[in-house]
Structure formats: structure tokens, C-alpha cells
Amino acid sequence: MQVKTFKRGTHPPEFKELAADKKIEEIPLPENVFISLSQHIGAPCKPIVKPGDEVKTGQLIAEGEGFVTSQVHASLSGKVKKIDKYPSPIGTKPTMIQIESDGNDEPLQEWTEEDWHKLSIEEMKNRIAKAGIVGMGGAAFPTNVKLSPPEKKPIDTFIINGCECEPFLTADHRMMLENSDKLLEGTRIIMKILGAKRTIIGIEENKLDAIELLNKKTASESNISVQPVKTKYPQGAEKNLIDALLKRKVPAGGLPMDVGVVVNNVGTAIAVPQAVKTKKPLIERVVTVTGQGIKEPKNLRVRIGTPFKNLIEYCGGLTPDTKKIINGGPMMGIAQYTIDVPVIKGTSGVLALTEDITQKAKEFTCIRCGSCVETCPMGLVPTRLVRLIEFDKLNMAEEMGTMSCIECGSCAYVCPSNIPLVQRIKVGKQLINEKNN
Ligand code: SF4
Numbered sequence: 311m312q313v314k315t316f317k318r319g320t321h322p323p324e325f326k327e328l329a330a331d332k333k334i335e336e337i338p339l340p341e342n343v344f345i346s347l348s349q350h351i352g353a354p355c356k357p358i359v360k361p362g363d364e365v366k367t368g369q370l371i372a373e374g375e376g377f378v379t380s381q382v383h384a385s386l387s388g389k390v391k392k393i394d395k396y397p398s399p400i401g402t403k404p405t406m407i408q409i410e411s412d413g414n415d416e417p418l419q420e421w422t423e424e425d426w427h428k429l430s431i432e433e434m435k436n437r438i439a440k441a442g443i444v445g446m447g448g449a450a451f452p453t454n455v456k457l458s459p460p461e462k463k464p465i466d467t468f469i470i471n472g473c474e475c476e477p478f479l480t481a482d483h484r485m486m487l488e489n490s491d492k493l494l495e496g497t498r499i500i501m502k503i504l505g506a507k508r509t510i511i512g513i514e515e516n517k518l519d520a521i522e523l524l525n526k527k528t529a530s531e532s533n534i535s536v537q538p539v540k541t542k543y544p545q546g547a548e549k550n551l552i553d554a555l556l557k558r559k560v561p562a563g564g565l566p567m568d569v570g571v572v573v574n575n576v577g578t579a580i581a582v583p584q585a586v587k588t589k590k591p592l593i594e595r596v597v598t599v600t601g602q603g604i605k606e607p608k609n610l611r612v613r614i615g616t617p618f619k620n621l622i623e624y625c626g627g628l629t630p631d632t633k634k635i636i637n638g639g640p641m642m643g644i645a646q647y648t649i650d651v652p653v654i655k656g657t658s659g660v661l662a663l664t665e666d667i668t669q670k671a672k673e674f675t676c677i678r679c680g681s682c683v684e685t686c687p688m689g690l691v692p693t694r695l696v697r698l699i700e701f702d703k704l705n706m707a708e709e710m711g712t713m714s715c716i717e718c719g720s721c722a723y724v725c726p727s728n729i730p731l732v733q734r735i736k737v738g739k740q741l742i743n744e745k746n747n
């Protein structure tokens with residue numbers, strides 16, 4: 311089958327072999343979970359429980375106001391110990407609800423299954439909203455909002471993003487292999503909600519076993535197809551994937567729905583049938599714990615709010631030469647200063663890098679080699695953007711497309727002068743936002 315891709319991009323070492331063959335394991339319940347009230351894009355939630363309250367697994371503990379928000383639920387049963395600000399893996403210090411486990415994992419109710427074919431579209435969207443499902447690829451955009459495009463923007467194509475293009479991460483790969491029936495059921499539900507005529511499952515060609523399995527399972531469904539895409543970074547960025555699969559360009563500042571498309575990642579689509587059929591909320595996710603600094607890399611199913619340190623301990627701990635812990639992958643992930651941060655709905659990986667990989671190289675001046683320009687998947691000129699930002703020429707930096715940067719980090723990765731281009735462009739985006747608001 312023809313392998314599709316987008317223009318430019320880069321190919322960092324994959325390091326997928328560390329965890330790609332490791333079946334998903336469920337880790338023991340932690341003694342405490344720390345559940346962030348800001349683990350989605352949109353307004354933070356407000357707690358509806360107080361210290362001392364007993365809660366059951368799956369109980370609603372915080373609610374958001376407005377359309378773009380998401381509900382938060384207890385991921386285990388126990389007692390609310392404290393509501394306070396704690397460090398989060400995205401570098402902020404939001405309010406979290408600490409629940410001390412009673413060890414029983416007592417569910418709020420029996421999660422009995424209903425036939426989703428009998429439900430109305432509004433009811434299905436309502437259940438997805440109430441279950442607190444957000445994009446689990448990292449963006450954490452509320453899924454019910456994504457599945458509610460305005461009438462004037464009809465969706466003809468639904469895309470499952472099975473690229474997992476960040477090096478090291480293998481959680482989506484394992485879920486495609488181990489939870490393929492749930493993935494396809496979620497796909498059918500979402501297609502019905504969107505009224506989409508077809509689904510394309512885009513998978514990087516380094517996951518041949520997943521391509522073959524899903525091809526086999528969809529052989530009799532003419533409206534669902536599997537499309538191999540080139541193993542290239544950032545193939546999984548929504549705009550690049552849409553370009554690769556459909557040759558449609560999402561306009562600058564626009565959304566996939568502007569070109570008739572909705573994209574969901576694998577974990578998100580897998581979470582949908584549970585919410586729609588049983589009303590069970592999102593209280594767990596699959597996380598890859600990997601890197602040369604982890605003694606036994608694994609893919610783990612963990613409760614939301616479990617501290618990173620529990621995941622690391624379950625994987626045998628850190629090697630003595632571990633230098634850096636990252637939430638997510640090495641290209642777009644966020645470095646951590648403590649492992650006392652909890653898993654949130656957008657945590658795809660916990661990565662431990664050793665000294666030899668993280669050695670900070672000295673920064674040199676730009677030699678105008680053009681590598682960053684040749685690599686940028688958005689067709690930007692990163693070296694020029696950075697100069698404009700440094701000289702406070704924010705209007706010109708904006709005109710040259712700074713806000714279209716998807717912060718993929720490819721430019722910084724290829725720069726022979728070790729200039730932290732993406733970090734400087736991120737600062738520039740913040741300054742432009744401040745200027746315009
Ligand atoms: S400028 Fe932005 S989009 Fe382009 S390579 Fe750098 S980080 Fe990626």
C-alpha cells in the first residue's frame with residue numbers, strides 16, 4: 311500500500327524498541343491520588359467535595375462552567391484528604407484534590423451496558439461530556455466540544471491519529487494491538503455523532519503489526535480504512551496528518567473542522583464506548599514509562615492522579631545516571647523538577663533520559679545553513695522568527711507566521727548551532743498574545 315506523508319519534517323532516533331513489545335500492565339492502586347482541576351483546555355473545575363468527605367470510584371468531584379470545560383471524577387474510593395495547590399506535570403501549580411485510598415476501589419454504581427445504537431446523538435455527546443473525556447494525545451481539548459462542530463461546517467472525514475510520532479512513546483501502539491475492538495467501536499460511535507461518511511486510521515509504518523491487525527478487522531467495512539504514513543516527525547501533528555492523508559490545508563489559525571475533518575487520538579476513541587455505553591467516567595489511562603533511565607520500561611494502565619514516582623517504582627526505579635524526567639515525549643514534552651507530580655488525562659509518557667542523551671551542547675551563532683527552514687513542517691523560517699522576536703519586532707514576527715508554529719521542536723532538533731529555536735518562538739508567541747490582548 312502507498313505510504314503517505316507531508317512535506318519537510320525530521321526523523322529523530324525512535325527508541326521505540328524499549329517498550330514497544332511490552333504488554334499493558336495495570337499497576338496496584340496508589341495510596342493517594344492527586345486529581346488536578348486543570349487538566350483540560352478551558353475553564354478550571356470547581357470542587358464539589360470537601361476534606362473529610364468519603365468518595366467512591368467514578369464519583370464526580372469537580373465541575374466546570376461553560377461549554378469548553380471538562381468534569382473531574384474520583385479515580386479511586388477513599389477519603390478527601392486535602393484540596394490544595396500542587397505541582398502539575400505541565401509546569402503549573404493548579405488546585406488538586408488529594409484522595410486517600412481506602413484500598414477497596416468501591417465503584418459509585420454498577421456500570422451496566424446499553425446498546426448505543428438506540429441512543430440519540432445528543433445523548434451520546436452528553437454522556438461523553440459527563441464522563442470528562444478530553445483529547446488524550448496531550449492537547450486535552452474536551453472531546454464533546456470537538457464532536458460538536460457548527461452546522462455550517464459539516465464533517466465528511468473522521469481521522470484516527472495512530473501515528474505516535476514522538477520518539478520513545480508506545481502507549482498508542484499497544485492500545486491499537488490490545489484494544490482494537492474498543493477502538494473500532496469508538497470509531498463507529500464518533501462517525502455516527504459527526505455524520506462522517508468515512509474514517510481513515512493513519513498509522514506510521516513503524517507499527518506494521520497494528521496496520522495489519524486493523525486492516526484485517528476493518529476488511530468488511532468500506533467506510534473505515536487504514537492508511538500507513540511515513541515514520542517522520544511530526545507526522546502526528548493534526549495539520550500535518552490531514553495534509554498527508556487528504557491533501558487538505560488547515561488555514562493558519564483555523565481548525566481541522568474548517569476543512570471538514572475531525573481528528574481524535576487512539577486513547578480518546580477507546581475511551582468513548584465505555585462512556586457512551588455504561589456512563590463510566592474517564593478515571594484511568596495508558597502511559598508509557600520509558601527511556602534509558604528506567605530500569606524496566608513498560609506500558610502501564612494507571613489511575614488519573616497517580617504520582618509519577620509510583621509509576622517509576624513499578625518499573626524498577628531509575629538508573630543512577632538518570633539526568634532528566636520528562637512528561638510526554640522528548641520533542642514536545644515538559645521537563646520535570648520533581649517526580650511528585652500526578653498523571654493527568656493528557657499524560658502519554660513518563661520519560662527518563664540519561665546523561666549521555668541529555669548532554670547540553672554549547673550554543674553557537676547561526677551559520678545560516680537553512681536546516682531549520684528545510685525541516686519546519688509549517689513552512690516557517692524559524693531562524694528569522696527568532697531574530698525578529700529577539701529584536702522585539704513582534705509585528706513583523708507575527709506577519710511571518712509565528713502564531714502558526716505548532717511548537718514541534720523540529721527546528722531546534724536539527725540546528726547544528728544548538729540554538730533553542732522552539733523555546734524562543736514559544737516566548738515570542740506569548741509576547742504577541744500579550745500585545746494583542
Ligand atoms: S518553527 Fe515551530 S512548527 Fe516550525 S519546526 Fe520550529 S517548532 Fe516546529
Ligand code: SF4
Nearest residue numbers: 676677679680682725
Ligand atoms: S538551523 Fe540553526 S544554524 Fe541553521 S539556519 Fe537555522 S538557526 Fe541558523
